[in-house]
Amino acid sequence: MTLNQKQLNFFDTFGYLLIQQLFSPAETKKIIEGFEWSIQNCGGGKNHNGSSRTMFGGPIEHTSEMCAILDHPSILGLIGGLLGEDFNYCNGDGNYYTGDTHWHPDGSWGQLFAAKTAFYLDPLTRDTGAVRLIPSSHRSDHFVRKEKIDVNNSLELFGVSPTEFPGSIAVETNPGDIVIFNHDLYHASFGGGSRRRMFTMNCTRQAKTPEDLEMARRYLSVHSPGGYNVKTGAGMFNPTMIDTADENRMVHLRQPIEIHDQLFPDLARDIISQESALDA
Numbered sequence: 001m002t003l004n005q006k007q008l009n010f011f012d013t014f015g016y017l018l019i020q021q022l023f024s025p026a027e028t029k030k031i032i033e034g035f036e037w038s039i040q041n042c043g044g045g046k047n048h049n050g051s052s053r054t055m056f057g058g059p060i061e062h063t064s065e066m067c068a069i070l071d072h073p074s075i076l077g078l079i080g081g082l083l084g085e086d087f088n089y090c091n092g093d094g095n096y097y098t099g100d101t102h103w104h105p106d107g108s109w110g111q112l113f114a115a116k117t118a119f120y121l122d123p124l125t126r127d128t129g130a131v132r133l134i135p136s137s138h139r140s141d142h143f144v145r146k147e148k149i150d151v152n153n154s155l156e157l158f159g160v161s162p163t164e165f166p167g168s169i170a171v172e173t174n175p176g177d178i179v180i181f182n183h184d185l186y187h188a189s190f191g192g193g194s195r196r197r198m199f200t201m202n203c204t205r206q207a208k209t210p211e212d213l214e215m216a217r218r219y220l221s222v223h224s225p226g227g228y229n230v231k232t233g234a235g236m237f238n239p240t241m242i243d244t245a246d247e248n249r250m251v252h253l254r255q256p257i258e259i260h261d262q263l264f265p266d267l268a269r270d271i272i273s274q275e276s277a278l279d280a
């Protein structure tokens with residue numbers, strides 16, 4: 001897909017885009033199967049009893065079919081259209097959510113640096129967990145940011161429930177739809193069940209200047225396997241993501257791998273392979 005100028009303007013002004021049925025029903029079925037296999041076998045899903053969120057890293061990195069989401073022309077067109085064709089893919093999380101996720105942004109970069117591509121795998125309405133957004137709250141001059149308003153405290157502050165925060169919207173989705181939003185945008189979800197299936201791909205602009213590189217290092221020092229103290233077996237990514245990558249995919253992996261290896265040398269692939277050889 002190629003984003004048109006109106007979509008680019010919308011994302012710039014409001015901080016998000018909803019693309020309905022980016023994936024066909026047949027593709028969506030395979031994605032849901034791939035997600036279920038991954039969370040059940042690699043993500044703790046077998047122990048999910050609905051009492052709290054089950055979350056695992058790199059949800060598209062555990063099977064070659066799921067890894068290929070990063071090669072999908074529509075995904076490349078969407079994320080590449082917003083962050084540049086050579087964007088960095090930087091993991092994501094896969095979830096069985098339980099209950100509400102309260103209002104928060106994922107970052108405060110003050111510019112379009114990172115975006116979250118969100119896959120919701122069940123039909124979701126306003127009252128059953130659809131993602132809520134505060135359009136334009138990615139902008140540093142938005143009143144929520146300028147006045148440092150605690151949106152989750154809006155009942156005490158304004159007599160208005162956080163679910164009804166003025167200016168917020170619910171983006172209702174069906175499987176196959178994609179919501180992509182700037183990491184700086186405030187988002188939440190209310191009224192979901194105890195097994196709301198959702199996964200994300202986090203991506204950033206590729207760093208090209210010393211300032212960008214510094215930002216990428218700050219980002220990956222937190223939002224990465226090393227940042228979460230997780231051993232993938234291959235540093236920044238699960239091995240399948242790298243082992244099944246062609247050169248086109250590597251464009252999106254190479255810089256995060258390099259930066260992650262610098263930040264967390266003990267987790268780098270060579271080191272781990274050597275450790276396994278010594279253990280054997």
Ligand SMILES: O=C(O)CCC(=O)C(=O)O
Nearest residue numbers: 101106131187188189198
């Ligand atoms: O619950 C949702 O749909 C939003 C997920 C979320 O809060 C996040 O990915 O940071």
